Amino acid sequence: MTTKLLEVENLTKKFPSSVKTSEGKGEFTAVDDISFSVSAGEIVGLLGPNGAGKSTTINCLLGVIKPDSGSVTVFGMDLQKKRTEIMQKVNYCSAEYNLPWHLTVYEALLVFCHLYSVKNAKERISELLGLFELEDLRNKAVRELSFGQRARANLVKSLLNRPRLLLLDEPMASMDPDIVDKGIKLLKKIQKENGMSIIYTSHNMWEIEQVASNVIFINHGKVMAQGSPLELTKQELKLETKEPDLREVFIRLTRRKEKPL
Ligand SMILES: Nc1ncnc2c1ncn2[C@@H]1O[C@H](COP(=O)(O)OP(=O)(O)O)[C@@H](O)[C@H]1O
Numbered sequence: 001m002t003t004k005l006l007e008v009e010n011l012t013k014k015f016p017s018s019v020k021t022s023e024g025k026g027e028f029t030a031v032d033d034i035s036f037s038v039s040a041g042e043i044v045g046l047l048g049p050n051g052a053g054k055s056t057t058i059n060c061l062l063g064v065i066k067p068d069s070g071s072v073t074v075f076g077m078d079l080q081k082k083r084t085e086i087m088q089k090v091n092y093c094s095a096e097y098n099l100p101w102h103l104t105v106y107e108a109l110l111v112f113c114h115l116y117s118v119k120n121a122k123e124r125i126s127e128l129l130g131l132f133e134l135e136d137l138r139n140k141a142v143r144e145l146s147f148g149q150r151a152r153a154n155l156v157k158s159l160l161n162r163p164r165l166l167l168l169d170e171p172m173a174s175m176d177p178d179i180v181d182k183g184i185k186l187l188k189k190i191q192k193e194n195g196m197s198i199i200y201t202s203h204n205m206w207e208i209e210q211v212a213s214n215v216i217f218i219n220h221g222k223v224m225a226q227g228s229p230l231e232l233t234k235q236e237l238k239l240e241t242k243e244p245d246l247r248e249v250f251i252r253l254t255r256r257k258e259k260p261l
């Protein structure tokens with residue numbers, strides 16, 4: 001019996017490549033044999049430079065991309081066999097994702113409430129729109145929202161079903177610092193109340209330092225380092241400190257030529 005909420009074992013995803021790669025077969029390995037786990041109530045930061053394989057990993061965890069090998073176990077169930085059941089208690093948000101364009105914010109959120117069988121949908125939507133300061137926009141069409149407003153509406157969508165596992169792929173990209181600060185505080189509050197687990201990717205190291213108790217750093221599809229923001233700072237920068245400095249860790253790890261873990 002597993003005590004982990006999510007277990008990823010030896011996950012590998014290859015894409016066809018028009019460019020001849022070092023693998024030489026017109027194939028490119030975006031996620032290369034990675035393993036990690038997430039405990040209940042844990043917030044894990046998934047870090048890595050552009051093209052490192054973060055979004056591909058998240059898409060494998062959602063089951064929208066089928067890995068070439070490896071396994072994903074969520075709530076003790078095999079994702080390949082029990083995807084529908086698992087996805088009732090998982091949700092996802094990315095600043096790149098769009099709610100249906102032509103619907104109003106309220107209508108779009110209502111559609112997702114139905115998909116997730118959310119009880120008291122109207123109340124749930126109002127509660128979250130209030131928390132994310134979107135009440136005034138509830139009757140606006142999604143296509144009329146600014147990028148930052150859309151990103152906030154996506155966050156609301158991702159919380160509708162009170163997920164046990166929330167996958168956030170650069171959720172705050174394009175939000176201004178004030179909204180990011182509010183968004184982070186809200187997410188932490190909701191996470192504390194619900195005890196949900198979160199995987200969070202961002203290029204903003206401040207965001208990760210605020211939310212993540214554990215960080216997994218990937219590059220070229222491989223896990224390069226893992227630990228709390230402070231542990232990683234001490235380990236990678238080889239210094240005694242009480243303050244995490246993930247920005248510097250990010251730069252060092254991205255430029256490092258050594259072998260992954
Ligand atoms: N559908 C796809 N087909 C081919 N290559 C892809 C596809 N999706 C992602 N890739 C490639 O896989 C690598 C990892 O991409 P991605 O997971 O989006 O990185 P990240 O989210 O860390 O920036 C990149 O080199 C990207 O070009």
Ligand SMILES: [Mg+2]
Binds near residue numbers: 054055056169
């Ligand atoms: Mg990405």
